[in-house]
Amino acid sequence: MQNALLSVENITVSFDGFNALDGISLRLMPTSIRVLIGPNGAGKSTLLDTVIGNVRPTKGRIVFRGEDITELNEYKIVRRGICRKFQAPGILENLSVLDNLSLAARPRRESWRSFGVGIDSSVRARVERVLERIGLEEKRHTMAGQLSHGQKQWLEIGMVVSSHADLLLLDEPAAGMSLDESAQTAELIRSLASDHSFLVIDHDMTFVEQLSAPVSVMHMGRMLKEGTLEEIQRDPQVIAVYLGREKEEAVA
Amino acid sequence: MKKWLRPALDLALLAALVAAPLYLSAYHLSLLGRFLAMAILSLGLCLVWGWSGVLSLGQGVFWGLGAYVLVMHLKLVGLQPGDMPDFMLWSGLDHTPGWWTLFRHPAVALAGVLIVPTVAAAGLAWLVFNRRVGGIYFALITQALALAFATLLISEQAYTGGFNGLTDFTTVLGHYIVDPSFQRALYWITVGALAAAFLFCRWMGKTNFGKVLLAIRDGESRIRFLGYNPAGYKTIAFAIGGAFAGISGALYVLHVGVISPAMVGVMPSIEMVVAVAVGGRSSFTGVILGTLLVNFGKDWISSAMPEMWQLSIGLLFILVVTLLPKGLAGIPELGRQITERIRRRTARRGVEPEVLAITQKN
Numbered sequence: 001m002q003n004a005l006l007s008v009e010n011i012t013v014s015f016d017g018f019n020a021l022d023g024i025s026l027r028l029m030p031t032s033i034r035v036l037i038g039p040n041g042a043g044k045s046t047l048l049d050t051v052i053g054n055v056r057p058t059k060g061r062i063v064f065r066g067e068d069i070t071e072l073n074e075y076k077i078v079r080r081g082i083c084r085k086f087q088a089p090g091i092l093e094n095l096s097v098l099d100n101l102s103l104a105a106r107p108r109r110e111s112w113r114s115f116g117v118g119i120d121s122s123v124r125a126r127v128e129r130v131l132e133r134i135g136l137e138e139k140r141h142t143m144a145g146q147l148s149h150g151q152k153q154w155l156e157i158g159m160v161v162s163s164h165a166d167l168l169l170l171d172e173p174a175a176g177m178s179l180d181e182s183a184q185t186a187e188l189i190r191s192l193a194s195d196h197s198f199l200v201i202d203h204d205m206t207f208v209e210q211l212s213a214p215v216s217v218m219h220m221g222r223m224l225k226e227g228t229l230e231e232i233q234r235d236p237q238v239i240a241v242y243l244g245r246e247k248e249e250a251v252a
Numbered sequence: 253m254k255k256w257l258r259p260a261l262d263l264a265l266l267a268a269l270v271a272a273p274l275y276l277s278a279y280h281l282s283l284l285g286r287f288l289a290m291a292i293l294s295l296g297l298c299l300v301w302g303w304s305g306v307l308s309l310g311q312g313v314f315w316g317l318g319a320y321v322l323v324m325h326l327k328l329v330g331l332q333p334g335d336m337p338d339f340m341l342w343s344g345l346d347h348t349p350g351w352w353t354l355f356r357h358p359a360v361a362l363a364g365v366l367i368v369p370t371v372a373a374a375g376l377a378w379l380v381f382n383r384r385v386g387g388i389y390f391a392l393i394t395q396a397l398a399l400a401f402a403t404l405l406i407s408e409q410a411y412t413g414g415f416n417g418l419t420d421f422t423t424v425l426g427h428y429i430v431d432p433s434f435q436r437a438l439y440w441i442t443v444g445a446l447a448a449a450f451l452f453c454r455w456m457g458k459t460n461f462g463k464v465l466l467a468i469r470d471g472e473s474r475i476r477f478l479g480y481n482p483a484g485y486k487t488i489a490f491a492i493g494g495a496f497a498g499i500s501g502a503l504y505v506l507h508v509g510v511i512s513p514a515m516v517g518v519m520p521s522i523e524m525v526v527a528v529a530v531g532g533r534s535s536f537t538g539v540i541l542g543t544l545l546v547n548f549g550k551d552w553i554s555s556a557m558p559e560m561w562q563l564s565i566g567l568l569f570i571l572v573v574t575l576l577p578k579g580l581a582g583i584p585e586l587g588r589q590i591t592e593r594i595r596r597r598t599a600r601r602g603v604e605p606e607v608l609a610i611t612q613k614n
């Protein structure tokens with residue numbers, strides 16, 4: 001069996017006695033996309049929080065490329081090669097698009113090594129490639145705070161991509177986007193999956209379909225079902241707790 | 253603002269400061285020199301608070317460390333061989349302690365002025381920021397530190413001169429401090445130190461380090477999730493703030509000829525923060541102007557109506573925070589917003605469309 005890039009093993013996370021994650025496990029292979037869906041409060045964001053070290057599990061462990069990273073600080077986990085996009089856009093509003101990307105792309109992030117002025121040529125080249133991919137070449141000198149919502153989301157995906165991470169965790173990257181924008185985002189993620197792995201959370205089934213990747217369904221802190229989107233959509237349990245409800249809402 | 257305007261204004265300010273001995277009386281020149289020394293501290297606070305978002309209510313401590321180290325040196329060089337500082341004799345000490353005599357050599361004293369406050373600031377910051385303590389808790393810790401520092405200075409009278417502090421020093425590197433030519437030289441040294449500090453800050457703002465600081469201020473967790481450890485950045489920024497405070501304190505005592513616990517405690521530390529807020533906490537030019545304005549204001553109010561000073565500084569702080577959150581540095585932007593609003597209002601009334609088109613083109 002191929003070695004997993006990320007392996008989440010029996011993780012339990014408890015907030016004041018309430019188990020937001022309840023012994024959940026998940027394995028991700030290199031250069032693959034995995035979609036994570038589930039009703040509100042299922043624990044999807046909490047799972048990403050735990051992988052990135054923002055939330056500490058009470059039980060279980062997380063192994064990345066064979067190394068146990070459960071107890072590491074966030075910034076150390078990031079330097080090992082995992083980067084996360086938050087549900088709310090987390091760009092640096094008072095810096096230009098270029099500065100946002102180049103801060104993410106710098107290989108040396110220790111404070112005492114940051115006294116250079118300007119951007120190294122290797123970082124520059126990397127940033128230029130990302131700018132082109134996220135379609136913000138024209139906006140490079142714009143303050144990030146002045147971008148439209150969709151552009152902010154792309155910029156943040158760009159930041160996550162330009163960080164030297166191999167595993168990218170995206171929390172609802174297409175939220176608030178128009179149909180067009182969200183199709184472009186799916187296309188972007190698929191094109192990037194040739195040399196990255198993605199764990200993507202989203203509620204929008206059209207977007208999930210466009211990603212054409214295996215889907216894991218979470219419910220009440222547990223993994224309910226894993227499979228292709230078609231299998232998931234036919235599964236009576238999934239329909240009962242999640243998809244059925246979405247349909248009712250759509251009808252109502 | 254046009255691109256050349258800002259450096260041009262900075263240069264004009266520098267020229268006005270360099271030439272000040274030509275047009276200011278000795279008294280006003282000495283005041284200006286003092287306040288320019290304070291402005292070095294403000295630049296440090298600008299990096300710490302304005303750029304990294306770390307509010308320090310204890311800059312007086314680092315300022316005081318720089319000042320006390322220099323004054324210890326000045327007291328020692330004023331002694332006849334074998335003598336002890338007067339207040340130590342009165343307190344019944346039989347010899348000058350080693351950590352005092354260490355600073356007899358001018359090079360050691362100069363190094364001490366830089367190193368002691370820097371190390372103190374770095375140590376505090378490293379301890380606190382690595383534990384993820386920040387924001388208001390850090391501000392409270394620094395305020396407690398200022399209180400403790402002043403209290404310690406008062407209680408250890410035998411070593412610190414106690415409540416009255418240290419004074420009566422006459423020469424520095426063989427020059428008489430009261431000599432007008434020395435006073436003028438001291439003034440220019442202060443201007444030079446301030447200009448150097450200013451250029452350092454400007455450079456710092458352009459480095460990646462400066463950009464990470466801004467990012468920490470605006471979203472500490474975001475930058476952490478890009479693989480940066482904010483504690484390291486904030487510690488270095490705070491250490492620089494400490495170094496600037498120390499230099500500022502050392503220059504200041506040369507201008508005033510005395511240092512005492514009342515100058516380093518809670519109230520002076522708060523005044524330092526108010527001066528920076530008035531200037532605009534993230535603008536280097538702004539904090540220099542703010543410091544001059546607040547300190548000249550203080551001088552004027554405390555001689556006209558001494559009891560009004562604390563009240564006025566409180567009022568000033570409230571006014572700035574509510575009406576002018578970006579301080580003096582925010583005035584140009586505020587002006588632009590107001591003209592914009594007026595223009596939009598005229599536009600809504602639909603008057604004189606041609607005039608409107610012309611203004612919009614400009």
Ligand SMILES: Nc1ncnc2c1ncn2[C@@H]1O[C@H](COP(=O)(O)OP(=O)(O)OP(=O)(O)O)[C@@H](O)[C@H]1O
Pocket residue numbers: 015020038039040041042043044045046047
């Ligand atoms: N810091 C916290 N403290 C207490 N409870 C929390 C905390 N974070 C999350 N929770 C709870 O944990 C549960 C899972 O939340 P989580 O944000 O992971 O859900 P989600 O699957 O991402 O939902 P959504 O689709 O709405 O984003 C929720 O019941 C939430 O209220």
Ligand SMILES: [Mg+2]
Pocket residue numbers: 044045046087171
């Ligand atoms: Mg969520």
